């Protein structure tokens with residue numbers, strides 16, 4: 445069965461996200477752990493989480509993906525900004541244990557002119573500071589489009605971060621189809637080769653989630669502007685090949701397309717229809 449959902453607002457809590465997911469025929473979802481611009485997190489209400497779990501268990505919702513605020517920069521030049529990213533992510537990992545066994549995705553960071561090697565070192569240092577042996581959450585590095593000084597612009601950079609992480613069983617990758625397309629990986633004409641390259645460099649066992657997005661820009665644009673499914677330069681046919689690919693088809697897919705709930709419902713129905 446295709447496991448698919450979309451990004452949902454977390455402002456009303458877990459049970460509300462579960463209900464929103466069911467209302468659009470999703471069986472998973474992604475949410476921000478806190479305001480995406482990095483503000484203080486809302487207190488987690490155990491009774492709300494409890495109700496969510498009851499709802500999820502009886503309706504087959506699983507494999508949640510939390511997304512860190514995208515303003516956190518583990519590779520910042522200013523030590524106080526790095527400290528803020530570290531403390532926020534460490535707090536998020538504590539909060540993730542209310543919903544054990546899921547994944548937590550983050551943008552590796554921007555090296556802001558210090559160079560990719562320095563960025564890779566700072567990001568892996570942060571991971572080694574915050575990952576703990578007893579956590580049940582897998583932390584995912586997101587593949588980035590390579591705009592500005594983003595680290596994680598190709599599979600090699602992610603591999604170099606992963607190699608320096610001590611707790612190897614706590615780290616994985618989330619592949620964003622818009623980002624890798626913008627990063628120059630031709631998933632329209634050479635999907636098999638891209639997947640083989642991922643396997644050779646990082647290893648498919650690290651791949652835990654897919655952000656399924658079309659792109660407003662052509663291959664290699666390094667822009668990161670998501671388009672609705674079938675309305676961008678990747679196109680419906682290529683995205684249908686992604687969800688059906690033997691190496692990917694059992695992963696959870698999360699839409700981050702520019703939609704409200706009704707638009708997400710249509711995309712989910714469309715993709716389910718094309719899932720063989």
Ligand code: FE
Pocket residue numbers: 511551586
């Ligand atoms: Fe992201």
Ligand code: FE
Pocket residue numbers: 586620655700
């Ligand atoms: Fe993404």
Ligand code: ZN
Pocket residue numbers: 620622623668669670
């Ligand atoms: Zn993006």
